[in-house]
Amino acid sequence: MINLNTSEQNTWCPGCHNFVILSCAKKAVSELINEGHAKHEDFVTVTGIGCHAKLYDYINTSGFYGLHGRAIPTANGITLGNPKLKVMTFAGDGDVYAEGISHFINAARVNPNYALFVNNNKIFALTTGQVTPTSEKGFPGRSTPKGNPFTPMNPVSLALEAGASFVAREYSLDVKNLTETMKAAIKHKGFAYVDIIQPCITFHNFTEYVKDKMYRLNGPFEYKKAMEKAKEWDYSDSADAKIPVGIFYEEERPTLSDLFDNKNWSEAYPERKINSALWERFKV
Amino acid sequence: MEFQITIAGEAGQGIAKSAEIVSKDFVSRGFYVFNYRDYGSLIRGGENFNVLRISDEPVYSNDWTNDFAILFGKFSSHHLNKMKQNGISIGTLEGVQAKMNPSLIIKEIGANKIVENAVLLGALYKAMGQPIEALIKQMETYGKHTKVNQIAAQKGYDTYNGEVNEIRFNVRKGNRYYVSGSNAISQGAIASGMDLYIAYPMTPATPVLHILARVKDDVRAIQLENEIGVISAGLGASFAGANVMVGTSGGGFALMNEALSLQGISEIPIVTYMCMRPGPATGIPTYTGQGDMQFVLNSGHGEYSKVVIAPGDPKEAFERTAEAFYLANKYRVLSVLLTDKHLAESDYTFDSSPTFRVKPTRNLVNQSKDYLSYKITEDGNSPRAVPGKGIARATSYEHDEMGYTVEESEKIKIMVEKRLRKAKTLEDAVKKLEPITVYGKGKRLVISWGSTKGAIVDAIKLLEDTRFLQISYLKPFPSEEVKKEIEESLDVAIIENSATGQIAALIRENTGLEIKKKILKYDGRPFGYLELADKIKEMFK
Structure with missing residues (x-):
């Protein structure tokens, strides 16, 4: 049995939903290893910066603790360097929907082969409570004491619009479904995006709001239906919202590394031939 | 003995191609040619010109007065007062010594406007007393347009009735290599074992992207969404084991800075091709300058070591690219190849081949169970391993030997001091590379x-x-x-x-x-x- 625990001291708030997400991620990895889908050494955990990113310290796989907003392009590169790696990319909502939004849209378009899990608590938590692009209008963040003046974006419909080949939403406390969707996302060939609704128990606890409004999809659907479903909830705090969770959409198409011939470079060429004779190409 | 030719006209009139044809002809006959390229940030209209300094001895630069000039297009008149005393200017402009009417000549041969430059090249060869056969032979590189260009050149040669200033040389035989900085960096990178070149288009770094996208070698050129995406993906790919070069100019390099700093703490090897143009900001996109030197030296926040190499010509660029890869991989650092538009886009002639001072390797160790990504060592250099064969970690956070996050005073000092020792090791390594x-x-x-x-x-x-x-x-x-x-x-x-x-x-x-x-x-x-x-x-x- 592979031990995915580390001995690092955990510094999430007691009761933080990140503990659940971490445990689901370990369960997903462990089951995928047992099912023969991948080997322990194939997994790479990539993170951005924020509360979610501490996950890097708490899971015993290879890892890349990246920069705020840059988990996506870093993971793109990992799949270009060695397409055999199983990359789990974690990001926060401020991280990916604010700082890294251009990478998110372009990744959906170019289809790199990895799973992107966004721990979406609709708040900047590690910087102690400012609004993000998914915070609801009127929310009194610390930089917006009179209430968030902006309406939230819908990252799920955006991902569909941008061409993501796997789009899902899950809830951080639904262990069974979150684990299953994580496994499906890791197994998906292409850019597999899962928005994980994760109330922040310290700065933005909307547990009560989402609890009764979620219902499970029987997807994936064809594109048009998926988009309809994606638009059912606009990430606002409207009282009569219905929040679909589950897999919205899934398709298979060539990945970013497929387009560059899926070379694992250090394996294809353990050492390259160093050849200064290429200078002869300039001979006239 | 030497002479200089300026070929000037409107963008889109085939100025750069004309210069290339003439250069390659002279180089193939044993001359040394330096080809300076001057163009604005535009695709059609406006002025482009090339200056060719041609000599029987090695030359590495040009000056601003000419023995011969082809001036056509309405923007080229400023070259008229840059002629030497016995200089001959040929073209369509008022005030040139030998006025030609290429549009009439191409009508006679039933050709397209696009071969007007060939008519003037033919005239130039007559004025220089050079064999038209040599020019016609060189035009074989035009592909399906070869024939019509050759006819136009012959016609221009035959029609020219201006002065002739015959050039006589005794050129020495021997090998000649004709190469721009962009070509030298590209081939140098392939020769040094590069797998991936990742970039976003930005003049004057773009030619390297174009060249590497076309080569038949087993390397890939990849264009991503912006320079932040480029350098982040570069670090990711290098972490996964690839030999990576990224490329840009000043503005793109500015965007890369946060990830260059990430390179400093994560110690992932990477080579950055940084091709300067004058700033600040958009500055003068298609011209040259060295004003970003201190910016590059001080790039990336935080204290860490890096390598900045400034080759002086394409031959050095070829050689030093190998050193950039060698040092990056061996010491897990950023190597910047700092060049500029003048080096990148000028063509130089050499009569000898460069030799690499070093042999770059991936420098990967076989991972054992107790591999430490940031092992504390005497020389500060930690062995490099990649994910896929065992556990490898990279991090933007201060860390311990395993790569786990630390914030405790003692642990921070240990890792900062490891990186400081590496700086000294790197200094000693560079002393051996003829700095x-x-x-x-x-x-x-x-x-x-x-x-x-x-x-x-x-x-x-x-x-x-x-x-x-x-x-x-x-x-x-x-x-x-x-x-x-x-x-x-x-x-x-x-x-x-x-x-x-x-x-x-x-x-x-x-x-x-x-x-x-x-x-x-x-x-x-x-x-x-x-x-x-x-x-x-x-x-x-």
């Missing part, structure tokens, strides 16, 4: 770096008692070597294609010696060698 070169003899010393080499080497041949110190490694800086050269000189000046002379500040920072004399040029144009010889003479008067 400086001295040209000529004399008590007076001019100091420079990068693409100004060509004009300086050509200029000091015309001067007495003047030698040239070229600094090829800007970081780690060869302090002792530079100090020694300065102290052995009676008079010292720096030369730089910038407004402030940043190399003087760098020398003072590293040696404590202040150099007050500065020869600077900051109009986006490179130094001409005669112009520079005059300025050096004036400075040392």
Whole structure:
């Protein structure tokens, strides 16, 4: 049995939903290893910066603790360097929907082969409570004491619009479904995006709001239906919202590394031939 | 014996191609050609011109007066007062010595407007007393347009009835290599074992992206969404084991900075091709300058070591690219290849081949169970391994040997000091790579770096008692070597294609010696060698 625990001291708030997400991620990895889908050494955990990113310290796989907003392009590169790696990319909502939004849209378009899990608590938590692009209008963040003046974006419909080949939403406390969707996302060939609704128990606890409004999809659907479903909830705090969770959409198409011939470079060429004779190409 | 030709016209009239045809013909006959390319940031209309300095001895620069000129298009009249006394100008402009009407000639042969330049090239060969057969042979590279261009050239040759100033040479036989900085960097990277080149288009770095996208070697050129995406993916790919180079110019390099800093703490090897143009901001996109030197040296927040290499010509660029990969992989650092538009887009002729001082390897170790990504070592250099064979970690956070996050005082100091020891190790490594070169003899010393080499080497041949110190490694800086050269000189000046002379500040920072004399040029144009010889003479008067 592979031990995915580390001995690092955990510094999430007691009761933080990140503990659940971490445990689901370990369960997903462990089951995928047992099912023969991948080997322990194939997994790479990539993170951005924020509360979610501490996950890097708490899971015993290879890892890349990246920069705020840059988990996506870093993971793109990992799949270009060695397409055999199983990359789990974690990001926060401020991280990916604010700082890294251009990478998110372009990744959906170019289809790199990895799973992107966004721990979406609709708040900047590690910087102690400012609004993000998914915070609801009127929310009194610390930089917006009179209430968030902006309406939230819908990252799920955006991902569909941008061409993501796997789009899902899950809830951080639904262990069974979150684990299953994580496994499906890791197994998906292409850019597999899962928005994980994760109330922040310290700065933005909307547990009560989402609890009764979620219902499970029987997807994936064809594109048009998926988009309809994606638009059912606009990430606002409207009282009569219905929040679909589950897999919205899934398709298979060539990945970013497929387009560059899926070379694992250090394996294809353990050492390259160093050849200064290429200078002869300039001979006239 | 040497002469200079300017070929000028509107963008889209085939100016650069004409220059290439003439250059390659002369080089193939054993001449040395330096080809300077001047163009604006536009696709059609406006002026483009190339200056070809052609000689029976090696030449590495041009100047601004011409023996021959082809001037066509309405923007080229300013070249009329740059003719030498017996110079011959040919073209469609009022005021040229030999006025031609290529549009009439192409009508006669039933050809398209696009071959007007071939008519004028034919006329040029007549004016130079050169064999038209040589030009016609060189035009075979035109592909399906070969025939019509050859006919137009012959017609231009036959029609020309202006003065003839026959050029006679005794050229030495031997190998000739005709190469631009962009080509040298591209082939140098392949020769050094590069797997991936990742970039976002930005002049004047873009030609390397174009070249590497077309090569048949087993490498990939990949264009991503922006320079932040480029450098982040570059670090990701290198972490996964690939040999990676990324490329950009000043603005893109500015965007890359947060990830360059990530390189510093994560110690993932990467090579960055940084091709300067004048700033600030958009500046002058298609012209040259060296004003980003201090920015590159100080790039990335936080304290960490990096390598900044400034090749002086394409042959050096080819050689130094191998060193960039070698040092990056061996010491898990960022190597910047710092060049500029003048080096990247000018063509040079060499008669010998470069040899690599080093042999880059991936420098990967076999992972055992107890592999430590940031092992504390005496020389500060931790062995490199990749994910896929065992556990490998990379992090933007301060960390312990395993790569786990730390914030405790003692643990922070241990890792900071490991990186400091690596800086010293890197300094020792660079000492073995000829970080400086001295040209000529004399008590007076001019100091420079990068693409100004060509004009300086050509200029000091015309001067007495003047030698040239070229600094090829800007970081780690060869302090002792530079100090020694300065102290052995009676008079010292720096030369730089910038407004402030940043190399003087760098020398003072590293040696404590202040150099007050500065020869600077900051109009986006490179130094001409005669112009520079005059300025050096004036400075040392």
